[in-house]
Amino acid sequence: MGTTHSAVQIATAEVEAYPHGRVPRHIREKQVLALAEELFAEKGFAVASMDELALRAGVSKPVIYDLVGSKEELFKACIARASGELREQIAEAVSHQSEPVSQLRAGSLAFFKFIDEHRQSWSALFVGDVASSFSTEAESVRKQQFDLVAGLLEKATRVIGTQIEYKFLEGTAHAVNGAFEAVAVWWWEHPELPCEVMSEWMVALLVPGLTSLSDFLNIKP
Amino acid sequence: MGTTHSAVQIATAEVEAYPHGRVPRHIREKQVLALAEELFAEKGFAVASMDELALRAGVSKPVIYDLVGSKEELFKACIARASGELREQIAEAVSHQSEPVSQLRAGSLAFFKFIDEHRQSWSALFVGDVASSFSTEAESVRKQQFDLVAGLLEKATRVIGTQIEYKFLEGTAHAVNGAFEAVAVWWWEHPELPCEVMSEWMVALLVPGLTSLSDFLNIKP
C-alpha cells in the first residue's frame, strides 16, 4: 500500500493486460473515461480534442465515439462520475452527525477536502468552460445540499410549527451551494488557507441566516 | 417616447443612414456588438456562429474579425458591456442609501430588477456555455459587491476595533456573489416570484451571517 495509483494508471494497467490490443468494452470504457477526465482537467472542454483523446488511448476516433456517443456526453459522464464521488464523501461525513448544524459543518469540511484533493479535475468539470451548461449534472450535488439546508430550516421552523414551502427550501439550497462554489473558486487563488478555516468560515457566514430565515419565510406562506 | 427601441434597432437605424453601404467604423462596431449580444442570447456561445453574425450584419466575415478580433474577444466585449450596465444600476441604487444593510438591500433589489429585465442576455452571458471561463470579466461585478460586503463587515468590526484582513473580505464577497448568481439561475425556473421577494429573501439569508462574521474573523487575525 505504499504507492497511490491514479484512475488513469489503474485503467492503463488493466488495458495492458491485453497485449494484442483487443480490449473488452467495459475495460476500454473505463480507460477512456479516466483519460478524458485527465484531458479535460489539463485543457478544459473547448481545447481538449477527441483526436487527442483517441491518440492517448492508443485507439482510433470511431472507437471513442462508439463508446461515449459524443463529446458532450463524454463530458457529462465525467461530471457525473466526479460529482458522484463528491456526493459520497459528503454523505459519509454527514452521516456521523445528528444535529443539523453539525451536519452542515461536517458536509462543508468534506466539500473543501474533496476539492483540495481534486483541484484540477474539479476546476475543469465544475467551473471552467461549458461546465454550467451541463448544470443538470452538477445539479445532483445541489440536491444533496438541499437536504442539509432543509434539515436546518425545518428544525428551525418546527419550533414555530409552520410548514415551509418546498420552493424556498430549494432556492435556499441553491444559494448556499452557489456560495460554496464561488468561494471554492476564489480559494483556487488562495490555497494557503486550510480546509478547516474555509469550512468554519462558510459555516459562520451561512448558519445565522439559515436559522433565522424562518422569520422571513413565515411572512410569505 | 411611446415606443422603446432596443440597442439593435438603434444601431441598425444608424447604419441605414449610409445607403451606399460604406459605414464608419465606430457605427459598424456598435451595430456588430448589439447584434452579437442578441445572437449569443438566442443561441449561446458555442452554437452562435461568426458566419451568421456577419450575415445578420449584412457584411462579410473579415469585417467582423477586423472589428472585434476574435470570437472570444467579442464575447468578452459583450460581457463587459452588460456587466458595466449592471454595475451602474446597482451603484445608482446603493448611492441613495447610507447604512450598510440598506445599501445591501438596495443593491440586491437592483440586481434582481436588472436580471428580470434582461433575462435572455444575462443567462447567455453570465451563466450559459463558456461564461465562467471569462470570469475575469464578470469579476468586475464582484469587485463592486465586494465594496458592499466590506462596508457591512467593517462597520461590524469597527465596533470591536479590529482590522479585518482584506483576504477575508474578498472571499466573503465572492461567496455572497455566488449565492446571488446561483439563486438568480434558480429564479430562471421560478419567475413567478417578484424581485422584491427575491431580494428580501437574500437579505434575510445573508445579513445575519455577515454581521456576525466578525466573531469568526477575529479568531484568525
Next chain:
DNA sequence: TATAGTAAGCTACTTTTAGTAAGTCAAGTT
C-alpha cells in the same frame, strides 16, 4: 475442424466553423 457470427478496431472520408490572404472599389489629398 471448418465456418458463421460478433466484438473490436481501422482508414478515409464529410461538414462545420474559426480565422486569413490578397485584392476591389470609392473617396479624399496633394
Next chain:
DNA sequence: AACTTGACTTACTAAAAGTAGCTTACTATA
C-alpha cells in the same frame, strides 16, 4: 492625374466533430 486610406469582398486554409464502411481476431457450435 497619381497616391493613400478605409470599408468591404471573394476565396481560401486549418482544425476538429462526427460517420460510412471495411478488416481482423476471437468464439461458439455444427
